[in-house]
Amino acid sequence: MSETNRRYDVVVIGGGAAGLSGALALARARRSVLVIDAGSPRNAPASHAHNYLGREGVPPLELLAIGRAEAAQYGAEIVRGEVVSAARTADGFHVVRADGGVVRARRLLVTTGIVDELPPVAGLAERWGRDVLHCPYCHGWEVRDRPVGVLAAGPMAVHQALLWRQWTDDVMLFRHEQADFTDEEYEQLAARGIAVADGTVEALEVSGDRLVGVRLAGGTVVPREAVVVQPRFTARSAVLESLGLPSTETVLDGHVLGSHVAADPSGATGLPGVWVAGNVATLMEQLVGAAAAGLKAASAINMDLVTDDTRRAVDARRTPFSAEAERQVSERVLGDRRHGLQETR
Known part of the structure; x- marks a missing residue:
């Protein structure tokens, strides 16, 4: 049977580490996912x-x-597709896909992540995640002791330069188009042996498939083997916004780093029945943290469904029989008794 128009306990929107971790836990809890x-x-x-x-x-x-296979072995269904919107209904949610298909869900777990918005420097986007980096805990070891450039494209440039200095003593901060730094910041950079290059960065210089430098306006090329840049982290929140859950700015030390969708520690949003996990809720979350957040949200969702199942069962138990149902039960009991008397004769 196609998943279209089916009703699931939980629909997970997004199949990254957070989504698959949540799906795995929910499937193991015998939920339809x-x-x-x-x-x-x-x-x-x-x-x-x-x-x-x-x-x-x-x-x-x-x-x-690996995650898809693990979740699937417990019964989770995983399909490729894009969700364009969702809507609250009397018994849950309708989830609308780009192909026009609609599925129903009692609860939603949204793990759509974020988009990295990079400054418009030639060559930057093409090398993103290879030798254009932002997280030293993810890639610092791989470029240890190599010449690294930090592009001042955001409010945390000095912080980034000082942080990356932990992995290499050859760090250069490119001021690019950013306003000048404070005297205190210059002192910190000098104390750590971090040079500052003035001038606008025009492009990255590549030889073969290897980054070799940063080209400044005027043609000067500064040799570098990796470039660090702070993107703006923008939540992929279109589905959540269709439910009336807008994104909000993420602020650190008075600086706007991007956006996220607000939720409590379990991932529950302001709309009952909707949870979020991973970078869409916490933009600085690393991979293992996103997986942990998916598990935490799944546990909360399952408990919420248990509570709902229990409430429904109690309501059904308290509902008196209708006159017709009571008559049918009485006739069945009387018939069983008569059948029993006939067998004893």
Whole structure:
């Protein structure tokens, strides 16, 4: 039977680490689960994932394939597709796919992640996740002791430069188009041996398939083997917004880093029946944290369904028989008694 028009206990929108972790837990809890995945994981450009205990260095797409197989073996259904909107109904939710299909769900778990919005520098997007990086815990070890450039494209540039200095003593901060730094920041950079390059960054210089430098306006090329940049992290929140759950700005130390959809520690949003997990709720979440968030949300969803199942069972138990139902039961009991008397004669 096609999943279209079926009713599931939970529909999971997004099949990354958070979504698959949640689907696995819910399927093991004997819930009917459908995962709808658009097939565009944020970490696809990266060759390996790190800091995932037991799976250190695993290619991200391989990790997702393993996760899909694990969830499926417990009965979770996983399909490729894009969800364009969802709507609250009397008994749950309708989930509308881009192909026009509609599925019904008692609860929703949305794990659609975020989009990395990069500054418009030639070559930056093409090398994202390879030698254009943002997280030292994800990629710092791989570029240790190599010349790294930090592009000041956001409010946390000095913080990034000081952080990446932990992995290499050859860090250069490109001021790019950012306003000048404070005297205190210059002192911090100087104390850590971090040089500052003035001038607008025009493009990345590549030789073969290898990053070799950063080209400034005027043509000067500064040799670098990796470039760090802070993207704006924008929540993929269209489905949630269709439910009346807008994204909100994520602010750190007074600086706007991006957007997320607000939720409580379990992932429950302001709309009953809808949970979020992973980067759509916590934009700085790493892979292992996203998986943990998916599990936490799944546990909360299952308990919410248990509560609902119990309420329905109690209501049914308290509902008196209709006159017709009572007559049918009486006739069946009387018939059983007569049949028993005939057998004893």
